[in-house]
Amino acid sequence: MGMLSERLKSLASNNKKALVAYIVAGDPEPGVTVPLMHRLVENGVDVIELGVPFSDPEAEGPVIQLAHERALAHNVSLGNCLEMAAEFRQADQVTPIVLMGYLNPVETMGYENFAVKAASAGVNGTIIVNLPPEEAVDMSAILESNDIEPVYLLAPTTTDERARMICQASKGFVYYVSLKGTTGAGNLDINDVSEKMERFKKLSELPIMVGFGVKDGPGARAIVQVADGAVVGSAIVKLMAEHKDDLKKLSDEVGQFVSELRAAID
Amino acid sequence: MSNLDGNNESLFAYPDESGHFGQFGGKFVSETLMAALQDLESEYYRLRQDITFQEELQRDLSEYVGRASPLYFAKRLTTQAGGAKIYLKREDLNHTGAHKINNCIGQALLAKYMGKPRVIAETGAGQHGVASATVAARFGLECQVYMGSEDIKRQSLNVYRMKLLGAEVVPVHSGSKTLKDALNEAMRDWVTNVDDTHYIIGTVAGPHPYPMLVRNFQAIIGEETKRQFAEQHGGLPNAVVACVGGGSNAMGIFYPFLEDREVRLIGVEAAGYGLASGRHAAPLNEGAVGVLHGNRTYLMGDANGQIVETHSISAGLDYPGVGPEHAFLKDVRRAEYVAVDDTEALDAFRALNKLEGILPALESSHAVAYGLKLASKMDPDESIVINLSGRGDKDIPTVAKLDGISID
Ligand SMILES: Cc1ncc(COP(=O)(O)O)c(C=O)c1O
Numbered sequence: 120m121g122m123l124s125e126r127l128k129s130l131a132s133n134n135k136k137a138l139v140a141y142i143v144a145g146d147p148e149p150g151v152t153v154p155l156m157h158r159l160v161e162n163g164v165d166v167i168e169l170g171v172p173f174s175d176p177e178a179e180g181p182v183i184q185l186a187h188e189r190a191l192a193h194n195v196s197l198g199n200c201l202e203m204a205a206e207f208r209q210a211d212q213v214t215p216i217v218l219m220g221y222l223n224p225v226e227t228m229g230y231e232n233f234a235v236k237a238a239s240a241g242v243n244g245t246i247i248v249n250l251p252p253e254e255a256v257d258m259s260a261i262l263e264s265n266d267i268e269p270v271y272l273l274a275p276t277t278t279d280e281r282a283r284m285i286c287q288a289s290k291g292f293v294y295y296v297s298l299k300g301t302t303g304a305g306n307l308d309i310n311d312v313s314e315k316m317e318r319f320k321k322l323s324e325l326p327i328m329v330g331f332g333v334k335d336g337p338g339a340r341a342i343v344q345v346a347d348g349a350v351v352g353s354a355i356v357k358l359m360a361e362h363k364d365d366l367k368k369l370s371d372e373v374g375q376f377v378s379e380l381r382a383a384i385d
Numbered sequence: 386m387s388n389l390d391g392n393n394e395s396l397f398a399y400p401d402e403s404g405h406f407g408q409f410g411g412k413f414v415s416e417t418l419m420a421a422l423q424d425l426e427s428e429y430y431r432l433r434q435d436i437t438f439q440e441e442l443q444r445d446l447s448e449y450v451g452r453a454s455p456l457y458f459a460k461r462l463t464t465q466a467g468g469a470k471i472y473l474k475r476e477d478l479n480h481t482g483a484h485k486i487n488n489c490i491g492q493a494l495l496a497k498y499m500g501k502p503r504v505i506a507e508t509g510a511g512q513h514g515v516a517s518a519t520v521a522a523r524f525g526l527e528c529q530v531y532m533g534s535e536d537i538k539r540q541s542l543n544v545y546r547m548k549l550l551g552a553e554v555v556p557v558h559s560g561s562k563t564l565k566d567a568l569n570e571a572m573r574d575w576v577t578n579v580d581d582t583h584y585i586i587g588t589v590a591g592p593h594p595y596p597m598l599v600r601n602f603q604a605i606i607g608e609e610t611k612r613q614f615a616e617q618h619g620g621l622p623n624a625v626v627a628c629v630g631g632g633s634n635a636m637g638i639f640y641p642f643l644e645d646r647e648v649r650l651i652g653v654e655a656a657g658y659g660l661a662s663g664r665h666a667a668p669l670n671e672g673a674v675g676v677l678h679g680n681r682t683y684l685m686g687d688a689n690g691q692i693v694e695t696h697s698i699s700a701g702l703d704y705p706g707v708g709p710e711h712a713f714l715k716d717v718r719r720a721e722y723v724a725v726d727d728t729e730a731l732d733a734f735r736a737l738n739k740l741e742g743i744l745p746a747l748e749s750s751h752a753v754a755y756g757l758k759l760a761s762k763m764d765p766d767e768s769i770v771i772n773l774s775g776r777g778d779k780d781i782p783t784v785a786k787l788d789g790i791s792i793d
Pocket of ligand 1: 483484485510512513587588589628629630631632633634635700701702746748749774775776
């Protein structure tokens, strides 16, 4: 069992819900990322999703697109993201890191090469947004043989049949994208999420994290009533954009925000 | 299209059930789009068998688009080349002036039969946007066209034309602010509004089933060409030449010839400032295998897998990817892919004007340029067909500017 699974199991056995935070590696500049990852953990984050910048982030809304562009202005590559993960790992051997990105940088690095490097950098899971399980048979096998857990997505429109297949392919947790639309769009419909959770819970034992619309403490609290954890992305990235010219403030504000989320969840 | 159901040895057997052309194609999209793609696929398979749908499509193709488009023997061009006989497939004579409308009519009808009142499209030069806005007007559909803000500046005529047609042009400011970013934004819109919206992709790219259905709507170009050539000349041409941006006009004219192995199929990419300059749009010549816009294909990416900006004098060829079926046809060596630079394309643009009185699109001029070179090396008893994918009125300001003349 990977470190990601283990951490989520231990949270569950202590009746705690998971707080998952997403930032884009290298946003607003490369030096910010590793210290900020530690700051997230200090303020109660259980799992870090580290976004890998890509020139064409198809599934992202405007807030996260701009974060990818800020990072790419510094030429932050997949290789750099792995270096950041490794640096973080030196001081923190317990917080799972899940890389979240798009397939082409991984394809360019080569699946095997990527898996080996990511494992040695201390990466525990991957979410490759534009790689559904059908297209990922080779990738999943290579990742798993390197102790990296591939996480796949569920959507509001996913049928039961597909959901079963996705939950089987997914390791660590399965990520429910709670909105039709891109990251950061619209508002969360908690009744709808609750209904979907009931359906998916019948199909799989895997923990379910819910993301794509969680913006604040009350939203996160509502989510964890029905799911195993909440993923907060756009709200953090937006805060970072607001303070991109004052890096100390950026770190303080993000720390404060995350501790509020933690308090709301517990 | 009964030949689509041929056996597995046949090139007509692709894509396979999961939407792959060998290692290429597929459905590389976020889970949020999967259901929509599955719906589209099953609706398309159903409507392909639906007689009412097919009759309405055929009627519009003949009465609205003006098909069949002529196959024209270009006598003076042939003399100039001094080799094989050159025929031009006149897609420039279609309503709206390019092959794009063949696909748009088909997809707008799909939208109508699927009960979707709104269509969206991406556009680079504005040709596909204009064709989409046109069919939306024709069928009374709401239409929004995504267009990079850089392209909006370069193509003001087509932007205004889309507005006249009642469409809304939505500027895209992300990324390189060009066609690929417009495609990203259209996908994002589709994910959000999939209940009432159909996304009309303009070329044989995107996730399955798009490369297949766009090809099938464009295959009428090749079907007509085959029939017309047999009537006018007899037999089959020795070669068929077409320009390749995303690859829809090329796939459309190639497809019916795939199993006529004696016919050479040649796709012409944009070499921009020259292949050696790195500033071109020729992924089949110079790119590497990767994944973008929902499919695996040849792409222009950097060493880190970021998609790079491309260059071509013709906006319609200025795209970093290419339809997956072309990637497949290259690898199985059924088609050849060459590249023609900006200067050669411009020379061909001028030559066709002077020798035949035909104003070609700059995209199509790439095919003409290569066709001239090819014909000159062939025998007079041989013949080639060049797909003249569109007319060049839209390109007059670009060419005039190079001549130092400003006409706005
Ligand atoms: C006249 C014309 N030819 C060719 C193309 C390139 O597209 P494709 O390769 O899909 O035919 C375009 C695109 O705008 C076009 O307008």
